[in-house]
Amino acid sequence: xxxxxxxxxxxxxxxxxxxxxxxxxxxxxxxxxxxxxxxxxxxxxxxxxxxxxxxxxxxxxxxxxxxxxxxxxxxxxxxxxxxxxxxxxxxxxxxxxxxxxxxxxxxxxxxxxxxxxxxxxxxxxxxxxxxxxxxxxxxxxxxxxxxxxxxxxxxxxxxxxxxxxxxxxxxxxxxxxxxxxxxxxxxxxxxxxxxxxxxxxxxxxxxxxxxxxxxxxxxxxxxxxxxxxxxxxxxxxxxxxxxxxxxxxxxxxxxxxxxxxxxxxxxxxxxxxxxxxxxxxxxxxxxxxxxxxxxxxxxxxxxxxxxxxxxxxxxxxxxxxxxxxxxxxxxxxxxxxxxxxxxxxxxxxxxxxxxxxxxxxxxxxxxxxxxxxxxxxxxxxxxxxxxxxxxxxxxxxxxxxxxxxxxxxx
Amino acid sequence: xxxxxxxxxxxxxxxxxxxxxxxxxxxxxxxxxxxxxxxxxxxxxxxxxxxxxxxxxxxxxxxxxxxxxxxxxxxxxxxxxxxxxxxxxxxxxxxxxxxxxxxxxxxxxxxxxxxxxxxxxxxxxxxxxxxxxxxxxxxxxxxxxxxxxxxxxxxxxxxxxxxxxxxxxxxxxxxxxxxxxxxxxxxxxxxxxxxxxxxxxxxxxxxxxxxxxxxxxxxxxxxxxxxxxxxxxxxxxxxxxxxxxxxxxxxxxxxxxxxxxxxxxxxxxxxxxxxxxxxxxxxxxxxxxxxxxxxxxxxxxxxxxxxxxxxxxxxxxxxxxxxxxxxxxxxxxxxxxxxxxxxxxxxxxxxxxxxxxxxxxxxxxxxxxxxxxxxxxxxxxxxxxxxxxxxxxxxxxxxxxxxxxxxxxx
Numbered sequence: 048x049x050x051x052x053x054x055x056x057x058x059x060x061x062x063x064x065x066x067x068x069x070x071x072x073x074x075x076x077x078x079x080x081x082x083x084x085x086x087x088x089x090x091x092x093x094x095x096x097x098x099x100x101x102x103x104x105x106x107x108x109x110x111x112x113x114x115x116x117x118x119x120x121x122x123x124x125x126x127x128x129x130x131x132x133x134x135x136x137x138x139x140x141x142x143x144x145x146x147x148x149x150x151x152x153x154x155x156x157x158x159x160x161x162x163x164x165x166x167x168x169x170x171x172x173x174x175x176x177x178x179x180x181x182x183x184x185x186x187x188x189x190x191x192x193x194x195x196x197x198x199x200x201x202x203x204x205x206x207x208x209x210x211x212x213x214x215x216x217x218x219x220x221x222x223x224x225x226x227x228x229x230x231x232x233x234x235x236x237x238x239x240x241x242x243x244x245x246x247x248x249x250x251x252x253x254x255x256x257x258x259x260x261x262x263x264x265x266x267x268x269x270x271x272x273x274x275x276x277x278x279x280x281x282x283x284x285x286x287x288x289x290x291x292x293x294x295x296x297x298x299x300x301x302x303x304x305x306x307x308x309x310x311x312x313x314x315x316x317x318x319x320x321x322x323x324x325x326x327x328x329x330x331x332x333x334x335x336x337x338x339x340x341x342x343x344x345x346x347x348x349x350x351x352x353x354x355x356x357x358x359x360x361x362x363x364x365x366x367x368x369x370x371x372x373x374x375x376x377x378x379x380x381x382x383x384x385x386x387x388x389x390x391x392x393x394x395x396x397x398x399x400x401x402x403x404x405x406x407x408x409x410x411x412x413x414x415x416x417x418x419x420x421x422x423x424x425x426x427x428x429x430x431x432x433x434x435x436x437x438x439x440x441x442x443x444x445x446x447x448x449x450x451x452x453x454x455x456x457x
Numbered sequence: 458x459x460x461x462x463x464x465x466x467x468x469x470x471x472x473x474x475x476x477x478x479x480x481x482x483x484x485x486x487x488x489x490x491x492x493x494x495x496x497x498x499x500x501x502x503x504x505x506x507x508x509x510x511x512x513x514x515x516x517x518x519x520x521x522x523x524x525x526x527x528x529x530x531x532x533x534x535x536x537x538x539x540x541x542x543x544x545x546x547x548x549x550x551x552x553x554x555x556x557x558x559x560x561x562x563x564x565x566x567x568x569x570x571x572x573x574x575x576x577x578x579x580x581x582x583x584x585x586x587x588x589x590x591x592x593x594x595x596x597x598x599x600x601x602x603x604x605x606x607x608x609x610x611x612x613x614x615x616x617x618x619x620x621x622x623x624x625x626x627x628x629x630x631x632x633x634x635x636x637x638x639x640x641x642x643x644x645x646x647x648x649x650x651x652x653x654x655x656x657x658x659x660x661x662x663x664x665x666x667x668x669x670x671x672x673x674x675x676x677x678x679x680x681x682x683x684x685x686x687x688x689x690x691x692x693x694x695x696x697x698x699x700x701x702x703x704x705x706x707x708x709x710x711x712x713x714x715x716x717x718x719x720x721x722x723x724x725x726x727x728x729x730x731x732x733x734x735x736x737x738x739x740x741x742x743x744x745x746x747x748x749x750x751x752x753x754x755x756x757x758x759x760x761x762x763x764x765x766x767x768x769x770x771x772x773x774x775x776x777x778x779x780x781x782x783x784x785x786x787x788x789x790x791x792x793x794x795x796x797x798x799x800x801x802x803x804x805x806x807x808x809x810x811x812x813x814x815x816x817x818x819x820x821x822x823x824x825x826x827x828x829x830x831x832x833x834x835x836x837x838x839x840x841x842x843x844x845x846x847x848x849x850x851x852x853x854x855x856x857x858x859x860x861x862x863x864x865x866x867x
Contacts, residue, residue: 239686240683240686241682241683241685241686241687241688242682242686242687242688242691243686243688243691246691258685260685262732272651272652272837273650273651273813273814273837273839273840274719274721274723274744274746274813275651275668275670275719275746275812275813275814275815276649276650276651276652276653276812276813276814276837276839277651277652277719277813277837278651278652278653278716278719279707279710279718279719279720281652281653281656281837284721286703286722286723286725287703287704287706289700290699290700290701290703290704291700291704293696293697293700294697294700294701294704296697297689300689306688308689309684309685309687309688309689310689311684311694311732311733311734311735312696312736313684313696313727313730313731313732313733313734313735313736314727314730314731314732314736315696315725315726315727315739316725317723317724317725320723320724321723321724321742322672322721322723322724322742322743322744322780323721323723323744324721324723325721325723326722326723326724329725332731332732333732334684334732334733336684336685370732402685402686403683403684403685403686403687404683404685404686405685427682427683427686427687427691429683429686430683
């Protein structure tokens with residue numbers, strides 16, 4: 048017989064937090080260090096205190112609820128984030144924080160015995176007002192004084208200024224760094240933010256890996272010609288080259304990738320961009336993701352080869368800038384197995400799957416054994432007020448998180 | 458033995474006019490009613506007076522040089538325009554006006570006998586500050602008081618205000634209308650503005666038709682999805698639909714069009730346009746041209762069919778707005794034949810070809826028998842300071858214009 052959380056209390060917390068930072072129909076505005084974020088933090092601290100859990104805030108302003116903490120034994124940690132994108136939904140991040148809090152409350156209340164202490168964390172700035180995953184990067188020791196001092200948001204406000212306004216010192220962020228031996232394992236409960244579980248009617252995802260990616264700015268350069276006077280066979284049309292590349296994406300993924308490979312052109316800009324001029328230059332934002340580092344490297348080679356051959360054949364010049372590269376991260380196989388076993392015991396169907404989105408877990412995986420549990424996102428919607436997960440799925444996910452934490456701490 | 462113009466005088470005129478409205482390396486700025494345009498007009502009027510030709514300015518401010526005009530017999534007319542696009546070249550329009558002036562000067566000077574009077578015209582606003590081909594549309598009676606009063610440039614300045622600033626009354630524009638029986642024929646000498654003659658090493662083009670066109674704003678609508686979390690087979694990617702359409706353009710032209718068909722996507726815009734979001738909506742500026750009205754209609758049907766089938770197969774919505782439709786115009790076969798015969802007599806190779814760009818001739822063809830002579834554009838460059846035609850080609854073209862005018866007026 049597995050332990051169970053107090054679901055009505057969790058539901059009430061989720062519904063309450065969903066009102067903090069809301070701008071009516073536009074969704075939630077809890078960007079890091081904004082008034083909405085700050086109100087959510089104050090509310091969470093009150094809830095931690097009210098539950099009789101130990102409250103701890105580290106130098107990166109990550110908020111910890113602790114149970115049985117003695118500073119000697121490593122803790123089993125769960126967590127996610129309170130901040131949202133502008134116009135975000137009520138579950139992305141919030142679910143993991145509140146389910147973590149509920150797990151610790153239930154363990155304390157029901158007096159469930161664990162060998163190790165427990166921590167439920169709300170990480171700072173996961174969504175990236177100042178670059179993304181600030182709190183978990185700080186905890187994992189992956190920030191430098193330089194990166195902290197150069198961090199600024201889209202309006203040019205520095206992280207240092209935003210923290211100072213809240214009476215905080217940016218230099219303290221580095222002190223949030225934890226040693227590997229202070230954490231036994233890390234598990235994050237999160238909504239999928241994709242359509243797979245919903246479409247397949249499966250209530251739980253067990254994340255095996257978080258996809259890595261490369262983002263390129265691809266540029267093809269031909270010649271601007273008059274669209275009326277230039278015969279088709281005398282053109283060097285940069286957009287036609289890009290269209291051909293776009294058409295090759297499925298083949299390249301099939302030949303060089305797998306079912307978890309994704310490639311997307313999200314933006315195209317034509318120059319000069321007049322209806323009666325053959326495009327001289329096109330720029331596009333291209334990104335490709337996979338959970339396997341070797342596959343990702345092979346995909347990069349294949350895309351480059353195809354671009355180069357299209358450019359040669361069409362007499363175009365071809366340039367690309369690497370905008371970013373993030374290596375894939377594997378979840379810990381023992382944690383994955385624990386989650387899967389407990390789900391089977393609870394007679395819940397699961398799907399082993401990748402996470403296509405980035406999460407704090409990918410940093411934590413460098414520090415400790417880490418895993419993730421996904422619940423379905425209705426129609427895959429996220430980063431929008433349309434974000435939704437059925438309450439039954441939330442209850443099942445939160446109960447699985449509870450039993451996973453107990454097992455890992457036992 | 459054919460008649461010959463005074464080439465050195467024409468070259469001197471072209472070189473002089475090329476300095477009027479020049480902004481150093483940026484090219485010519487003689488947009489209609491601008492200071493550059495006005496300086497060019499004053500200079501031209503002086504040249505007409507100096508040549509002892511009759512000067513006439515109609516209500517649309519078209520400037521006429523006349524020889525033997527008696528208001529009874531129809532005239533043989535040639536002409537083009539003095540205005541330029543911003544940053545234009547020295548030959549687009551100017552060549553036809555100055556060669557026309559030179560032809561009339563030579564006919565007068567050499568006392569070449571013609572049965573009919575002659576007119577060389579500089580048309581107002583061919584390039585479209587206020588919509589395009591204002592002067593020839595007025596001459597052909599294709600303007601209305603409403604269209605004149607609503608005409609404004611990209612800065613919001615109305616045609617009426619621009620004319621008033623020059624002491625002119627927009628209401629007079631309609632009075633430029635000519636009756637068909639006042640014009641015997643019309644011939645325009647122009648640079649090709651395309652690469653065909655230059656690439657094929659042929660010195661003269663005889664225009665058979667001016668292409669018509671349709672311009673569409675094509676919109677494909679799919680669904681915005683997270684580029685990391687959404688598997689390739691669960692996407693409704695609007696940009697992939699557009700790329701497929703772009704790839705089908707050559708096939709559709711081959712199956713439904715001919716060597717004179719052109720189709721171009723000049724601009725693409727993606728929404729939301731973020732690198733990590735599958736494009737929900739793409740809009741593109743699409744245009745298609747052909748010299749044959751039936752072919753153009755068949756191409757429109759074929760493109761619509763393909764768009765619709767791509768949209769259906771990819772589960773996209775598909776809309777299109779017709780931005781403009783212009784019917785193709787045939788040149789008069791007797792004028793085309795006259796030009797060709799005279800070229801053969803002069804032992805000059807010609808190519809019968811379409812005009813892919815719009816010209817005043819397409820309006821004049823509705824009023825009288827009309828034809829066009831093209832000289833090569835180096836590398837097809839036009840609407841740019843790089844616009845160039847070899848002086849030998851200009852001389853051959855101007856001499857052919859002279860003999861064509863004489864033959865048509867004989």
